[in-house]
Amino acid sequence: MPDKKMREKLRILIVDDSTETLEILQRQLNAAGYAARVAPGVAEAIGILEFHPVDLVITDMKMPRASGLDLVRYIRQNAPDTEIMIMTAYPCIEGAVQSVKDGAEDYLTKPFTNAELLAAIERIREKLALRRSAHAAAAPSPTFGIIGESPAMRAVYALIDKAASTLVNVLISGESGTGKELVPRAIHYGGDRASAPFVSVNCTAIPDTLIESELFGHVKGAFTGAKESRTGFFQIADGGTIFLDEIGDASPNLQGKLLRVLQNKEIHMVGSSHLRKVDTRVIAATHKDLRSLVSKGLFREDLFYRIDVIDIPVPPLRERSDDVMILMNHFLAKFSKEMHREIPEFTDSALMAIRSHSWPGNVRELENLVQRLMVVVDSGRIDVADLPPALRGQIPAKTWRARPLAEVEAEHIDNVLAEVDGNKTRAAEILGIDRKTLRLKLKRAGRLENPPEE
Ligand SMILES: Nc1ncnc2c1ncn2[C@@H]1O[C@H](COP(=O)(O)OP(=O)(O)OP(=O)(O)O)[C@@H](O)[C@H]1O
Ligand SMILES: [Mg+2]
Known part of the structure; x- marks a missing residue:
């Protein structure tokens, strides 16, 4: 049974000189x-395959370069x-046979008629549909709407699987x-x-x-x-x-209450002395470094160890650049619908500019970009000029010039600050420096009038 994907248009790339x-x-x-789509050579075909999902490549055998x-x-x-x-002319049928051994699905001998071509494509389309539906049946997506196939995300899926098969508490960081x-839903x-x-x-x-x-309920x-x-x-959630x-960001009061329920697995509603057993699995998430909050005395150590049984670190987008295009296609489909x-x-x-951007705001930034582009750009065609300045600057273009590190640093800090709407605490976190260092750097770059605090 062809799945939905297969009912959509089969995406074909034709390569011929x-x-x-x-x-x-x-x-x-x-x-x-x-x-x-078409490509006049192997190099061009690879360029297209890098950016566009293609179901079938129909390629000539003998081409001048590769x-x-x-x-x-x-x-x-x-892929x-x-x-x-x-597609091959009769004299090089041997090459075609070799190519089938190397993984090509089929070959057509030139010259061929339109009907022969379409019949061959239909055979492949059927095989593709079968394989995809078998694949879908054998491996139902374990990811529950989480998109990404990079090694970094596969590591996250493995941890999700592990966590799903137990009942221990989980801490998600990132x-x-x-x-x-x-992640918790998955x-x-x-x-x-x-x-x-x-x-x-x-x-x-x-509210405190x-x-x-809110946590335990109250009686009338x-x-x-x-x-x-x-x-x-x-x-x-029992x-x-x-x-x-x-x-x-839990207040000390909230931390105390959480610790108690995690230790005792029982609650009593406000206004009642009746203790009630609850069997609730806890999954927590934070963008903060809990361990360092613990060492600063801002987060209870005993609560930390209760929660941090399985730790699932979600990697930033810059560590899974392979996923950028996949996520972008996902958001394009979502917003276009x-x-x-x-x-x-x-x-x-x-x-290219999108791929090479460092994505300080991570997937949310990418999602916002796609949404903004779909709202703002009317032409149906998006070029570098349509991208926000922070992305335009990323193209490894001829505009590169040798310049002092301090200048590059100041520009990077400006970009990060712009991404987080000027929030210095968030910017310092992303840059991996403390707030004080950030203020010093801003001052040196002439971006700050007042001297740093302390
Ligand atoms: N792998 C992914 N696949 C699909 N959508 C994603 C993925 N990662 C993030 N998103 C989307 O990006 C947006 C931001 O994700 P989310 O709200 O989970 O971030 P977060 O890690 O909780 O950030 P914060 O610490 O700021 O709360 C959401 O709209 C989410 O659906
Ligand atoms: Mg969040």
Whole structure:
């Protein structure tokens, strides 16, 4: 049964050194309902494959610079899900046979008719559909909406799997915007508790006076205004999972209450002396370095050790640049659907700039960029000029010039500050320096009037 992906247009790349052949084939394939791109050589084909997902490559065998065989090998190593069909003239059929051994799916002997070409493509399309649906059935996505295939994300998936198969507490750490909030859901819905409630609590959002009542509930008349009894988060999540987001910002009062319930696994509602057992699995997340908060006396050590049984560090986007294009395609699809707009085309230099950006704001920054571009750019084509300045500066262009390190540093600091809306604490965290050092650097760069504090 073809899956949804397969019902969409099959994406084909045609590679041939004859522009005439390219034109004819592209016209024929587009007319037949496929989405066909063309490349006049192997190098150009690789350039396209790096940026665009392609289902099938149809390539000529003999080309002046690199041969079709080189392309077959490149694809087998770098895009194992892409199918390959070789076009060859009779005299070099041996090469075609070799290419099939190396991983091409099929070959067509030149000259061929349009009908022969379409029939061959249909055979491949069926195989692709079968393979994909078998793959989908064998391995249901363990990631629950978390996108990314980089080694760094695979390590996260392995930890999610491990956490899902146990009931121990989990601490998710990582910079702001890395996707920490997606992880607890993946753990909960991937484990035995999937049918029990998942309750998400933001530790910064509970007023200190209401902590007990919010966490553990209250009985009617427990305090002025308690007109009805109310169930607390821990009880709602009984048998399931409670997700404590921004745990690094929990007040000392909240930390104390959490420690007690984690130790005793029992609660009592405000206004009641009746102790109630709760079996709630705890997953916490923070962008702060809890260990250093512990050493500064700002976070309870005993609570830290209760939570940090399995530690899942979510890597920043700059450590998984392979995922940038995959995430971008994901967000393009998401926003185009939401906004009922066509997915825009990107010029290669715009893609290059996006790929080489360091993404200080992580996935959230990328998501915002895609959304902004889809709102702002009307032409359906996005070029470097449409990108925000911080990204435009990243292109390794001819504009490079030798200049002092201090100047480069100041520019980088400016970019990071711009990303976090001038929040110096966040900027210092991202830069990996303390606030005082940041202030000193800003002062030296003439960006700050007042001398550093202390
Ligand atoms: N791997 C991913 N796949 C799909 N979407 C992602 C991924 N990572 C992040 N996102 C999206 O990026 C945005 C930011 O992620 P999220 O809110 O989880 O960040 P966070 O790590 O909790 O950051 P903060 O510490 O600032 O709270 C969300 O809209 C989220 O859905
Ligand atoms: Mg968050």
